[in-house]
């Protein structure tokens with residue numbers, strides 16, 4: 001059956017509304033999502049937290065002494081993230097940046113954290129090409145995303161679609177079904193290796 005087409009072209013405006021003054025996005029739970037806590041010991045710096053929101057996952061890794069850059073295309077999200085670390089002297093930097101432009105960046109990383117971004121990306125091919133560009137060989141992408149389910153906004157991402165997005169230059173090491181903290185959404189957690 002043809003999947004419902006979800007229109008992410010207005011993504012920036014839609015996400016920005018979630019971060020307007022007084023709004024608290026439903027995903028903003030004050031700490032990383034559980035799968036990222038579980039893999040914390042495996043993560044190698046420098047880390048990119050793509051679509052970092054208000055920065056809790058970035059701050060979690062930076063508090064463990066790891067160098068992190070968090071990016072989000074919503075300025076208000078980045079302002080909130082910056083205010084959380086002000087005066088704490090952590091190895092973390094927050095930037096307003098569209099994750100679909102990573103192919104234009106010169107910085108290299110050993111880890112990319114994607115906590116809830118991939119399923120919302122309007123151009124997944126350009127995003128994965130950008131990831132390929134900024135991730136060092138043998139680096140890993142850890143991605144937490146809506147699985148292929150009728151309850152998922154946009155229909156989520158099937159295993160086959162994931163394999164299509166991360167085909168050449170990647171090895172999908174694992175895809176695991178995980179429950180989200182509020183149990184409302186059906187989520188997957190994948191570990192994807194950047195091959196040489």
Ligand SMILES: C[S@@+](CC[C@H](N)C(=O)[O-])C[C@H]1O[C@@H](n2cnc3c(N)ncnc32)[C@H](O)[C@@H]1O
Nearest residue numbers: 015027051052053072073074098099100115116
């Ligand atoms: C579901 S939220 C997750 C936020 C955070 N990672 C977390 O786990 O709480 C997705 C985030 O990705 C950001 N985002 C969506 N598309 C983006 C893009 N193309 N470039 C950068 N950030 C983007 C949104 O602004 C939002 O903050």
